[in-house]
Amino acid sequence: xxxxxxxxxxxxxxxxxxxxxxxxxxxxxxxxxxxxxxxxxxxxxxxxxxxxxxxxxxxxxxxxxxxxxxxxxxxxxxxxxxxxxxxxxxxxxxxxxxxxxxxxxxxxxxxxxxxxxxxxxxxxxxxxxxxxxxxxxxxxxxxxxxxxxxxxxxxxxxxxxxxxxxxxxxxxxxxxxxxxxxxxxxxxxxxxxxxxxxxxxxxxxxxxxxxxxxxxxxxxxxxxxxxxxxxxxxxxxxxxxxxxxxxxxxxxxxxxxxxxxxxxxxxxxxxxxxxxxxxxxxxxxxxxxxxxxxxxxxxxxxxxxxxxxxxxxxxxxxxxxxxxxxxxxxxxxxxxxxxxxxxxxxxxxxxxxxxxxxxxxxxxxxxxxxxxxxxxxxxxxxxxxxxxxxxxxxxxxxxxxxxxxxxxxxxxxxxxxxxxxxxxxxxxxxxxxxxxxxxxxxxxxxxxxxxxxxxxx
Numbered sequence: 419x420x421x422x423x424x425x426x427x428x429x430x431x432x433x434x435x436x437x438x439x440x441x442x443x444x445x446x447x448x449x450x451x452x453x454x455x456x457x458x459x460x461x462x463x464x465x466x467x468x469x470x471x472x473x474x475x476x477x478x479x480x481x482x483x484x485x486x487x488x489x490x491x492x493x494x495x496x497x498x499x500x501x502x503x504x505x506x507x508x509x510x511x512x513x514x515x516x517x518x519x520x521x522x523x524x525x526x527x528x529x530x531x532x533x534x535x536x537x538x539x540x541x542x543x544x545x546x547x548x549x550x551x552x553x554x555x556x557x558x559x560x561x562x563x564x565x566x567x568x569x570x571x572x573x574x575x576x577x578x579x580x581x582x583x584x585x586x587x588x589x590x591x592x593x594x595x596x597x598x599x600x601x602x603x604x605x606x607x608x609x610x611x612x613x614x615x616x617x618x619x620x621x622x623x624x625x626x627x628x629x630x631x632x633x634x635x636x637x638x639x640x641x642x643x644x645x646x647x648x649x650x651x652x653x654x655x656x657x658x659x660x661x662x663x664x665x666x667x668x669x670x671x672x673x674x675x676x677x678x679x680x681x682x683x684x685x686x687x688x689x690x691x692x693x694x695x696x697x698x699x700x701x702x703x704x705x706x707x708x709x710x711x712x713x714x715x716x717x718x719x720x721x722x723x724x725x726x727x728x729x730x731x732x733x734x735x736x737x738x739x740x741x742x743x744x745x746x747x748x749x750x751x752x753x754x755x756x757x758x759x760x761x762x763x764x765x766x767x768x769x770x771x772x773x774x775x776x777x778x779x780x781x782x783x784x785x786x787x788x789x790x791x792x793x794x795x796x797x798x799x800x801x802x803x804x805x806x807x808x809x810x811x812x813x814x815x816x817x818x819x820x821x822x823x824x825x826x827x828x829x830x831x832x833x834x835x836x837x838x839x840x841x842x843x844x845x846x847x848x849x850x851x852x853x854x855x856x857x858x859x860x861x862x863x864x865x866x867x868x869x870x871x872x873x874x875x
Contacts, residue, residue: 428465428476429857432850435462435479439847442482445613446835454617454624456833457485482611485833488636491620494829495627497822499688502628504818506693507811510578511701515808517570518801526797529563530716532556534783540764541776545730550759557720557739561752564713568750571706578698579665585629585691586663586672592626593644593658600641601656610640631687647683650674669699701807706747708800714748716793717741719782727763727775735763 442460449455461480519525536556540549599619602609609615619642623634626644633648637655644653651659651674661680664671672681672695685695717740729735739762743751766774788796 429861432477433855433858435460435477436847436850438479440844443840443844443847446840447837449613449617450835450837452617454619454621455613455835456617456620457835457839458613459483459485482613484613484616486616486620487829487832490825490829490832491623493825494822495624497818497825498624498627499631501815501818501822502690503686503688503693504811504814506690507697508808508815510574510581510693510697511804511808511811513577514570514574514705514804517567518797518804520798520801520805526560526563526567527794529556529560530783530794530797533560534780537776538780540762541773541780544764544773544776545771547759550730550762550764553762554739554754554757554759558754560716561740561754564709564749564752567709568706568713568747571702571709572750575698575702578694578702579663579670582663582665582670582691582694582698585694586661589626589629589646589652589691590658590660592622592629593652593660596622596626596642596644596653597656597658600653603640604656607639628689630689630691631684647680647687649683650678650680668703670695705800705804706749708803709749710744710747712749712788712793712796712800713752714742714744715788717748717752719787720779723775723779723782724763726767727778728765728767728770729763730760730765730771732765732770734767735761737761 439460439462442458446457459482461483462477463480465476465478517525520527533553533556536549536552540546540553543549596619599615599622602612602615623642626632630646631648632652633645635643635645637643641655642653643651643655646652646661652661653659659675661675662673664673664679670681671679672684672691674680681695681699684692685699686692721738721740724735724739727735735757737755737757739755739757741753741755742748764776765772766778783794784792786792786795791799
């Protein structure tokens, strides 16, 4: 009778084990499309079986097994980091491309062509007041075109400040959530078996990789320590350390929780934040410097040429045509002075009423005075550089999207929920469950028969 009871208990325990397996299968199917979730498997441990010693064997539940592969997870995070960087570069630089029209139809090239054409017209009628006024108007268009380019670059820089602040806020929010999960792992070892917490942590790590470069070190209790730039603590156990952005200087600085400047660790290190820092601190200042150099050189050379001639009255010109503030940026501050039409020095010195100086200025349009390039060509080189940078960023973005897709598919194949596999497991354990149930039925019938025999009924 005792052996029947032991067998009954063994069979009943098997039903409980199989029931837990059904729950795991159900959870897998339910969360098949849940981001970050991977297949969970209920492991089983065989009990010792020795009938001679009265040990009836059976099965018991073992630890929950996750199909998550840390290697494949890291592969996805690496591609996410690279994609975040290329996406930011493509979006950030893309807004600048319309500013640089290299066709000559508008913008700075169009204004330069109009200015030199107006000077050429002045050389035909050097004493015509309308032609003189047209030169001043065309000069104003050149100044305005440079101003608009500089404003566009400055606006892109201002936009980056806002985007950087938002990105830092997102990084800090994700860090706080990772710390919260770490806290649950630290306080309750059973939490590491929670597939929901595991998916949440995986999502956080993947989202963080798109924003910033970091190193994640997993501890024995399942918690993660996160170091941005591979050096600065962001999460340590259940404690998150906030980053901040400092815009008090022309170049953006990222500071850790103690106020230390960690910008060098993050610039061009991957993630959207790294791309933002490169764009704000290096790329845009480079564009602006080239634009300022061109604006200053054009203004100075035209002013110098005019100063060598005489106005309509045969006098040396009293004022320049262009002015700018070099400290604030030539392109941003370039403007036309209060010069009047009669003060335009169209004639050469010693030849009042002539057109020699106007001809000399008009010829500047084709002179390679900018390191072997004309003014228009120099601007075209800057526009081409912007275009090339945008094209490179867009190509990188496309390539990284493909690489991320491959990494994601590899991870899904290895650890994602396969509904067909889950259906097969369900059938398998249903049969085992039914067999255990039938065994209980048989034992129950035998027990009843024995009881009846013993009672003589």
